[in-house]
Amino acid sequence: MIINHPLLGPRDSQEFTYLGDAGLIERPDWQAEDAADAFYEYLYLRDNPAGLHKELWYHEQGDRSWLVVTRNISSHEIISVELARDVARQKGRSK
Amino acid sequence: MRYSGFRVIKEALTGHKGWTPAWRDPEPQSQYDIVVIGGGGHGLATAYYLAKEFNQKRIAVIEKGWIGSGNVGRNTTIIRSNYLLDGNEPFYEFSMKLWEGLEQDFNFNAMVSQRGVLNLCHSDAQRDAMTRRGNAMRLNGVDAELLDAEGVRKMAPFLNFDNARFPIKGGLLQPRGGTVRHDAVAWGYARGADSRGVDILQNCEVTGFRIENGKCLGVETSRGFIGAKKVGCAVAGSSGKVMSFAGMRLPIESHVLQAFVSEGLKPILPGVITYGAGHFYVSQSDKGGLVFGGDIDGYNSYAQRGNLPVVEDVCEGGMSLMPMIGRARLLRMWGGIMDMSMDGSPIIDRTGIDGLYFNGGWCYGGFKATPASGWCFAHLLATDAPHPTATAYRFDRFRKGLMIDEKGMGAQPNLH
Numbered sequence: 001m002i003i004n005h006p007l008l009g010p011r012d013s014q015e016f017t018y019l020g021d022a023g024l025i026e027r028p029d030w031q032a033e034d035a036a037d038a039f040y041e042y043l044y045l046r047d048n049p050a051g052l053h054k055e056l057w058y059h060e061q062g063d064r065s066w067l068v069v070t071r072n073i074s075s076h077e078i079i080s081v082e083l084a085r086d087v088a089r090q091k092g093r094s095k
Numbered sequence: 096m097r098y099s100g101f102r103v104i105k106e107a108l109t110g111h112k113g114w115t116p117a118w119r120d121p122e123p124q125s126q127y128d129i130v131v132i133g134g135g136g137h138g139l140a141t142a143y144y145l146a147k148e149f150n151q152k153r154i155a156v157i158e159k160g161w162i163g164s165g166n167v168g169r170n171t172t173i174i175r176s177n178y179l180l181d182g183n184e185p186f187y188e189f190s191m192k193l194w195e196g197l198e199q200d201f202n203f204n205a206m207v208s209q210r211g212v213l214n215l216c217h218s219d220a221q222r223d224a225m226t227r228r229g230n231a232m233r234l235n236g237v238d239a240e241l242l243d244a245e246g247v248r249k250m251a252p253f254l255n256f257d258n259a260r261f262p263i264k265g266g267l268l269q270p271r272g273g274t275v276r277h278d279a280v281a282w283g284y285a286r287g288a289d290s291r292g293v294d295i296l297q298n299c300e301v302t303g304f305r306i307e308n309g310k311c312l313g314v315e316t317s318r319g320f321i322g323a324k325k326v327g328c329a330v331a332g333s334s335g336k337v338m339s340f341a342g343m344r345l346p347i348e349s350h351v352l353q354a355f356v357s358e359g360l361k362p363i364l365p366g367v368i369t370y371g372a373g374h375f376y377v378s379q380s381d382k383g384g385l386v387f388g389g390d391i392d393g394y395n396s397y398a399q400r401g402n403l404p405v406v407e408d409v410c411e412g413g414m415s416l417m418p419m420i421g422r423a424r425l426l427r428m429w430g431g432i433m434d435m436s437m438d439g440s441p442i443i444d445r446t447g448i449d450g451l452y453f454n455g456g457w458c459y460g461g462f463k464a465t466p467a468s469g470w471c472f473a474h475l476l477a478t479d480a481p482h483p484t485a486t487a488y489r490f491d492r493f494r495k496g497l498m499i500d501e502k503g504m505g506a507q508p509n510l511h
Contacts, residue, residue, distance in 0.1 A: 001402060013394075013402075013404075014404050018393050018394045018509055019507075020348065020395070020507070020508070020509070021348075021395075040493065040494045041344070043437075043493075043506050044346040044437045044493040044494075044506055045344040045345065045346055046335070046344060046345065046346070046347065046348050047335070047339070047344060048334075048336075048339075048344075048345065048348050048349055048395065049335070049336075049339070050333070050335070050336045050349075050397040053395055055394070055395060071394075071395075073349075073394075073395045073396050073397050073398070074396075074397045074398055075398055076396065076402070
């Protein structure tokens with residue numbers, strides 16, 4: 001697979017390591033009342049859809065940025081690639 | 096019809112006119128007592144043991160394609176029970192014992208061949224870990240032998256013993272491990288289940304569950320609604336997709352694993368050999384092809400095919416371990432979808448929905464578990480209580496911190 005890095009252009013997916021569902025960006029509030037349940041769901045449960053999947057890739061052999069890749073996991077077709085930083089900021093995170 | 100040597104001779108002398116299809120192709124009924132989703136090894140074994148061991152009636156197996164079209168026909172056919180942890184080892188040994196009696200039990204030649212499984216070690220630390228694993232196996236009554244380098248050399252002199260980086264220091268041998276003709280497992284269970292009245296419904300895809308007031312009343316399928324008092328789901332890589340119809344999120348990701356077969360060669364491998372310094376396992380089929388595999392590709396996938404970097408990685412592992420295979424040509428390769436769980440161990444449990452049961456999370460180790468998985472799932476479906484060897488395979492072990500993490504990788508499914 002070729003991942004079209006927003007800063008570096010098309011890169012071989014072998015340069016990256018894979019973490020999983022991009023929902024992992026949204027870490028629950030550890031001080032919330034329901035933190036135990038929220039962290040259980042955050043850490044262990046996955047949507048695992050048979051279609052479009054937003055996922056985190058880390059450019060370990062490159063510029064070490066985290067990317068959010070939207071990929072059709074039934075065909076391996078990559079739909080879009082964004083910097084995870086930008087995605088997190090859009091969700092109101094500071095970084 | 097019972098198969099036997101006598102029968103083969105009789106049919107040979109009478110023009111093979113007496114053979115009948117090994118299972119029926121029935122129309123779905125509107126209501127069953129138990130419906131098992133998934134006509135793979137685990138689903139068919141579940142139906143077989145439900146009918147045979149737990150005296151259940153009115154059972155159906157629902158399969159979206161043809162039986163055995165999924166992972167039971169795509170694996171590398173290895174059976175073993177060389178696990179470390181208490182939650183796993185008794186279960187896999189139960190499975191091994193069932194393998195040993197399977198062919199007599201279901202009257203089908205599954206070519207169960209206990210040719211031995213040898214895991215190699217390449218450092219002192221790895222040998223210590225194998226000593227520990229072997230001891231854990233023996234404490235559970237399982238056969239395990241620790242071999243030194245000379246012992247390995249006697250079994251497999253062709254290995255690359257003096258590799259500068261990864262010399263072979265020894266290995267852990269399970270003599271009772273081996274290989275089984277994988278398709279025949281599906282066919283044998285299907286035939287055994289069918290002859291006990293189980294309806295095997297092929298080309299029947301589940302499209303939803305009918306759930307009212309927290310109780311599962313049956314499944315919606317491409318061939319209409321099928322009612323059931325109890326529904327068991329055993330669909331391996333499609334677990335996430337099917338259980339989402341019931342509104343469930345699982346501690347499972349689907350990943351693709353590739354497997355490979357070389358051209359046919361004269362007998363060179365005595366049994367199953369696994370490389371301890373890379374991820375590579377190999378055995379030789381009775382047709383002569385080297386059957387081998389390695390790591391999963393490492394990213395979520397429902398496509399039953401992988402990518403080339405893993406092909407290269409697996410072949411490098413093979414060349415590093417046994418350089419003699421360098422001239423052998425790769426004949427075929429394929430991919431299957433693995434239900435990778437968060438701790439690398441499976442789940443056989445009730446769900447939060449009455450009458451809906453789940454069997455999955457087998458990662459890429461489901462084939463060896465087929466008989467015990469079927470038996471334990473049948474036990475759960477028939478009695479509503481877990482089988483004694485499968486009590487640890489619960490959904491709530493993640494919430495409670497009772498993971499069964501053989502590799503110690505944590506909640507990172509692509510690393511198990």
